[in-house]
Amino acid sequence: MADRASGQAIGFLMQQGIENADCLSLAAGFVDPDTLPVDLVRQTTAKLLGESVGKSVLQYGTTPGSDSLREVFRAYLAELENDSLQVESLPLNRIVLTTGSQQLLLLVSQTLFNPGDICLVAAPTYFVYLGVLDGVGAKAIPVTTDENGMCPEALDAELQRLSDEGQLHRVKLVYVVSYHDNPAGISVSAERRPRLVDVVRKWSDGQHIFLLEDAAYRELHYDGPVQPSIFSYDLPDDDGRQHVILSQTFSKSFSPGLRVGVGVLPQELVKPVLDLKSNEDFGSGHLSQNVVATVLQSGAYRRHVSLLQQSYKGKRDAMLAAADEFFSDIPDVTWLHPNGGLYVWMTLPETVPTGFDSELFKRATHTDKVMYVPGELCYPSDWDQRPRNQMRLSYGVLDTEGIREGMRRLASAVRAVV
């Protein structure tokens, strides 16, 4: 298992971060340190540990996690979905708390995949999840994705192709980051959300294909319409089956250091996921879960998210303004305008590769002192058609001045190699 998990892009990237510590980082996917809820966590912890529940939050929790957080999360999810009835009737046992959403992604993958099985992914997709797929020996197959997210028609066509090749039985999962995705800032459009569920259901005739909706950036929404989740369209089919696994996290919207993620699972996945988690750790941090439950219950969490949205919106605007200022006169450079999340996705001329070994990466890190994430990491590494000329630019960590300066440096590097 360790062999399969080795050599992941995140490792190279972190190594590059260490080796190029003098660079401004447009690479790190960290959240903004200035908006971390230090006072709120201090007050909440003091309150929790000053009450009669104090001892219980320092004791072992249970493998699925704190009942109080799962209950409060269910009510909060009902609000997010604007459809309290369906979500409020969700059995609590379908909600599982994990060590960040990363652990949920892994547990679901360990549950569904045998080595050689297939996962369909957006192109581009979250590169860390490609590493998870490698780790469990699954093959990632890219599905055409545009500014409205993964194309249902392309997903359907790919499943048809796999069926024609007798490979349909190896398909276990479709993975989609549904809101302001990592790496491209793309959201799946309202119109496509139910259609993705329909396609998965259509091809689940002889077997059960799941769709893992990674909604990590759901709450980092700055403008444009608010979409219900893909999960919300997953009504039980004729056999009573459901298909969508919803993954959310408090890392981006609150604090990564607490490591609290949450999954909503179709009933049949609950036991196998908990069996694995029980072997893994008996349950994630109980104190952290109770801190999150308290702020979610009190309304302080919602106020914090509002502040975050304002702050990130300003940083998103700063990055887009700097892109206009420094890149608009470089021919054939384009970028997406995200409504949320932490990333701007930039495409360079096709003749300009951006990978770790490229002239651009070396020039950027050594001369101009700025780091980015090479876009090619965000496609399956065995896909020969993967674009080599893209970059993921994050406005998460730097302040607006740092963002502008980083973009200025990056444009200088790009100009030097174009």
Added chain:
Amino acid sequence: MADRASGQAIGFLMQQGIENADCLSLAAGFVDPDTLPVDLVRQTTAKLLGESVGKSVLQYGTTPGSDSLREVFRAYLAELENDSLQVESLPLNRIVLTTGSQQLLLLVSQTLFNPGDICLVAAPTYFVYLGVLDGVGAKAIPVTTDENGMCPEALDAELQRLSDEGQLHRVKLVYVVSYHDNPAGISVSAERRPRLVDVVRKWSDGQHIFLLEDAAYRELHYDGPVQPSIFSYDLPDDDGRQHVILSQTFSKSFSPGLRVGVGVLPQELVKPVLDLKSNEDFGSGHLSQNVVATVLQSGAYRRHVSLLQQSYKGKRDAMLAAADEFFSDIPDVTWLHPNGGLYVWMTLPETVPTGFDSELFKRATHTDKVMYVPGELCYPSDWDQRPRNQMRLSYGVLDTEGIREGMRRLASAVRAVV
């Protein structure tokens, strides 16, 4: 993977706990709620989040965990080993922080075992680890164990037998809970510690066999001599190799709700374990790690452990006194006298089985309202010679009155079925 992880004893046991919630529990391995460091964690968190480091502890940490905790732990380990020189020169990168020590046990197992590989375990052993071995498809083979812990001669003989059968290449690990073990309260004697390392080294000629020293109960030591770890005898062999993986945890000695475990790995295991952990969660809770670092640095942790030792010693004495009071007139009932840990191991007449399906278990839970852990769970389930007439009795959760009452009830149930 989920299939292999299913059907573990811990699941049955927790279910029994839920179904028999009206029972006094001598089963739960939880720590004493009255000694949880509520005030200390409250003050420490307030301090941490009031300082300039506040933001960093709410941010992502790194996969191996907080440098500050790893540094303070190294100094603390040097103290524990009474041999500061060797431990203080340990490279920091050999220390890995996990979500409780359970995650370390799993990551090491995922690293070392392919399905069909072999792990040698004490008999009895920690039943949750037997579940981990099932989960990775490894076979557990019991090694004769007495009141001085696993017998080196028996380990040597078992390895000889496996070698004779051409199975030596499948042996990857020897698992030993070295201090006041779960379930029997047994410590490996001083004289056997270096000899276990010698046996592992002797049979590592054609391959590399590791010894996983689970020192979870190391600090719950109440009387008798203090032993250095087995790890401390693991000097590099002629090829510079080391064999012992040391696992410790702050769950038993401080707070399980923080989920902070720590492992010291031979150099060659560092990268594979971190590759797996990176896919799992990018690192465990950063806030929790910093809380532990702060109390370990300030000395507050040591004072807390002293209080714990006094409290548990009183409870251990209460359980042994109650055993004398209620069981000494029942023929052929014996029990061990632990110097530490949380458990008393009791053996009934051979004709009295203790399993979930036994008359005794039903009588105890339904009539006398007391729960225990059936001893047979603590042996490999495919071992046809496993004893069926033992019980693990925990004095962790109940107070001294509850312990006495629990033992009174249990004796009543035993008398009824003998």
